[in-house]
Amino acid sequence: MKGLFITFEGIDGSGKSTQMDLLADRLAELGVPVLQTREPGGPPIAEAIRHLLLDTANSAMLPRTELLLYCASRAQHTGEWILPALAAGKTVLCDRYFDSTFAYQGAARSLDIQQILILTEFATFNTVPDLTFLLDIPVSDGMARIKKRNLDRLELEHNDFRELVRAEYLNLAKQNPKRFVVLDASLSPAAIHTQIIQTVLTRLGVSSD
Ligand code: ADP
Ligand code: TYD
Numbered sequence: 001m002k003g004l005f006i007t008f009e010g011i012d013g014s015g016k017s018t019q020m021d022l023l024a025d026r027l028a029e030l031g032v033p034v035l036q037t038r039e040p041g042g043p044p045i046a047e048a049i050r051h052l053l054l055d056t057a058n059s060a061m062l063p064r065t066e067l068l069l070y071c072a073s074r075a076q077h078t079g080e081w082i083l084p085a086l087a088a089g090k091t092v093l094c095d096r097y098f099d100s101t102f103a104y105q106g107a108a109r110s111l112d113i114q115q116i117l118i119l120t121e122f123a124t125f126n127t128v129p130d131l132t133f134l135l136d137i138p139v140s141d142g143m144a145r146i147k148k149r150n151l152d153r154l155e156l157e158h159n160d161f162r163e164l165v166r167a168e169y170l171n172l173a174k175q176n177p178k179r180f181v182v183l184d185a186s187l188s189p190a191a192i193h194t195q196i197i198q199t200v201l202t203r204l205g206v207s208s209d
Contacts, residue, residue, distance in 0.1 A: 007097040023200065
């Protein structure tokens with residue numbers, strides 16, 4: 001049976017990595033086979049593209065180059081890792097997927113949505129996540145959480161950029177209510193995890209006992 005494809009979305013510092021790790025650990029305890037991965041990135045070719053995208057030295061990168069590189073990374077990742085894992089019955093947990101492109105390159109960089117849609121269908125082999133957790137948090141709170149780490153090229157953008165990203169995520173969630181679960185990312189990690197694990201186990205038809 002085909003596995004469940006779960007993605008995590010939210011601005012930087014919203015707690016995606018924290019929640020993915022908690023979920024992956026719990027699913028492993030329950031004996032559920034999991035592939036935990038991220039975008040941009042995953043297999044070596046996609047990780048090499050990630051490096052190009054996030055390198056602060058690449059400040060001359062044009063928005064459309066950025067869009068194509070995110071899509072190139074996604075095509076390699078989807079074809080090489082995600083689709084084979086789903087076909088093998090694994091639950092795939094992915095830190096960001098195409099919703100990030102609509103929020104960052106679409107809403108925040110103002111690239112054309114119809115063109116992003118066509119590129120997305122191509123890059124994903126028409127794959128759509130079964131479930132998307134949106135970790136929603138005010139921009140200033142997200143930034144406060146990551147101010148100690150070395151910021152990548154996208155994280156160096158101003159807060160207005162992140163406000164556009166956050167608003168577009170909420171808009172995407174509204175447009176796709178069956179796929180999205182919006183979570184208050186200001187809550188404690190444990191409280192957020194409880195909501196996530198309940199939703200995932202219900203979808204998997206697995207008992208938590
Ligand atoms: P993201 O992957 O979305 O950038 P992280 O999971 O790396 O976010 O979390 C960013 C920082 O915030 C980390 O230092 C992490 O420990 C902390 N953090 C994560 N979730 C919470 C939470 N619910 N409450 C407070 N701090 C959190
Ligand atoms: P990520 O490593 O997830 O950053 P973080 O863990 O801090 O949330 O993602 C790197 C950056 O790439 C992030 O700032 C968002 C951006 N991004 C896009 O702009 N478009 C995309 O399609 C994806 C997948 C990420």
